Amino acid sequence: MKIKNRLSLYFTAISTLVLITVEVIICIIFNSSTKSNFYSQLMDRATVAAQVYLEADEISADSLSHVRERYFKRLPGEVVRFYDDKxxxxxIKDKDQYWNDAIINxxxxxxxxxxxxxxxxxxxIYYNDNQGNFVILVSAIDEQGNNRSKDLIKSMAALLACAMVSLFLMSRWFAEKSLEPIDKLIHEMDKVSAGNLSMRVDEGNGKDEISALATNFNKLLGNLENAFELQQSFVINASHELRTPITSIIGEIEISLNKLRSAEEYQQVLxxxxxxxxxLNTTTTSLLELAQVDMNFTQLSVYPxxxxxxxxxxHDYWVSKIGKGMLHVNILHLPDDAERLQVTANKPLLAVALNNIIANAxxxxxxxxxxxxxxxxxxIIKITVTDAGIxxxxxxxxxxxxxxxRGTNGKYFHGTGIxxxxxxxxxxxxxxxxxxxxxxxxxxxxxISFNREL
Structure with missing residues (x-):
């Protein structure tokens, strides 16, 4: 399953679980409120019943008529019972013992x-009256409240279904937008092959994980490119540089073996x-050094x-090697901030580069x-090495x-050209x-220049 689909399902499942929890809480609160309201309504019925049956002789005719109007609007399945001290x-005409003694007591x-x-x-309720002490029990079925609860559950279920679909579609869109840079990165990665390792993927703004991934991928490509260059360079250079002296040696030996020669001629051949x-030895040594340097690039540690x-x-190295005053260092300009003098590099390798230039000079x-x-x-950091050479x-x-x-005017100088x-x-x-x-x-x-951003 693709990540975007998995993310959409996860988000939808979590959101649905939250919605179900909220809806359950709403339903519980609604049912509790409905029950509480109906209990209050039944309590009013019990009070009205007491006024109708027990206080009728103590209230006015108009008040009694009003109470009876309220009372005679019966509730579904309503049952009212008065119980005396026994x-x-x-x-009530119906003398059945609707509730047992335990509840009455x-x-x-x-x-x-x-x-x-x-x-x-x-x-x-327990009601005290001049006619005696009575227990009044009122019971009914809250059909209206039950119907409202059922309607609420149905509405919640329909809302949940719509919300699930909407959440999945929105999360799918959000996942596609969020993973769009990854899709772009994958598309660019697909173009990379052994034949074009010099290609690099877009690193974006460099502030998020995708940019970090692209940066690390480009570093990996750089290492792979260097490894391939090492292999190709070594093969090409070895075949070119080793073939000439070997061919020359073989040819000279073959010529000297064609006939007997004088000792002087043999010495000349030797x-x-x-x-x-x-x-051949110098070339082989240079090739091995070149291969070693190239391999070090893939295992490089850098620091300021x-x-x-x-x-x-x-400077001190060349003073000890050639003599004082031969390498003259000129400090043209330095910044106030010492950190501006630092470049992120590998010190031994950077020394190799500078020494190569100075040695050639x-x-x-x-x-x-x-x-x-x-x-x-x-x-900027700028290092300039100047000579008065050819x-x-x-x-x-x-x-x-x-x-x-090797340059045309430098072939008479000892070197390998690497x-x-x-x-x-x-x-x-x-x-x-x-x-x-x-x-x-x-x-x-x-x-040599090293530029930095402000």
Whole structure:
């Protein structure tokens, strides 16, 4: 059963139970009020009967006529009995002992009594008169009240049936409206497949559970996309980067085995094979490092990282590695609020990204001085690393972020071409951006930016 139908049924059942409870209470109150009113009416009848039969000699003719008019409007199934001190019926022609001695004595003892037998209601009063002390019992059936109770029950049942239908329809509509974002989310999820893991579902306003679900789903897609990229990247890079040195090694061995060669020629072949083997070893190591970095992305823990502290730690590292003054840190602007210096990231990975950029700056500038500028305000954190190196051709500035890509003017420098690829992935993982400004023969500036909302 769909959630919307289940919610509708649950809501209808709960509402119906509440309505039934309310209706039962109303019926109980109504019946109690009706009974109480009828008891009052019977009590009046008992008083009128006493006036007619016992006080007739003490009231005026007009008053007696008025009392008789009230009294002679009989109630359905009305029974009136007077009982003297001996519990014998008096005044009424019918001398049957309608009530037993126990009830008569109970009235005499309590002064007044009300009770119900089947559909019949009865009241009794103890009346003192100059003719003697009498117990007066009056009983009747409240047909009008019973009919009103039945009509009320029928009306309540009809109202309950209409209310149940209305509640189900309204709850069904409400459930559809409430679950509409989930239906939309499901529809968007259906479009996701292994071939388009880059697709993301709409996260809405980010303030409710559905937005949280969409956000977590997008994070899951990001992890899956990274895992698929890892697999594809590793296979493609391995097949491309490993095939060349292996093919070269095989070819050189086959050529050297075609005929006997001099010791010098064999040494030359071995040196060539050693160079290819070293290249193969470097490539394999780079591939494994790349795979390790990619796998770390799926097991990442993030927390606030103070960017200024991290940059000074990196500065100290390069001072110990290259020397004092080679990496110059410029603090261009800092905000008053220290929290504005923090970016949500993984500190070791962020250090890897910055060190990759700085390492490239030193490498491609032949260890000339490198500047690292930090600018932070209420809306942005910007880190700029500038070198005076060989520069990057404009048509290649986007390609340098591809795995194992090496610029045409950088092929004579030692490297594997994965540093900037890893850097871009790390910066993107922490919702940052990276861009390059470079001129051939002048130098390169790499700008990392983290924007935040006010």
């Amino acid at each position: 519990n014998a019926a008096s005044f 109970q009235v005499r003892k309590t002064g007044e009594l009300e009770f119900t037998q089947a559909k019949r209601q009865t009241v009794g 040196r060539s094979i050693l160079a290819d083997a070293e290249r 990282v103070a960017v200024d502290d991290l940059i000074w730690e990196i 030193f490498k491609f500038s032949a260890n000339k001085k490198v500047n690292c500028d930090l600018y932070v305000d209420d809306t 520069g990057i051709p404009s048509e290649e500035q986007k390609k340098v972020f591809e795995s194992f890509y 540093g900037l690829y890893v850097t871009r992935k790390i910066i993107g993982l922490f919702n940052g951006t990276i861009e390059i400004n470079s001129s051939i023969g002048i130098g390169t500036s790499i700008i």
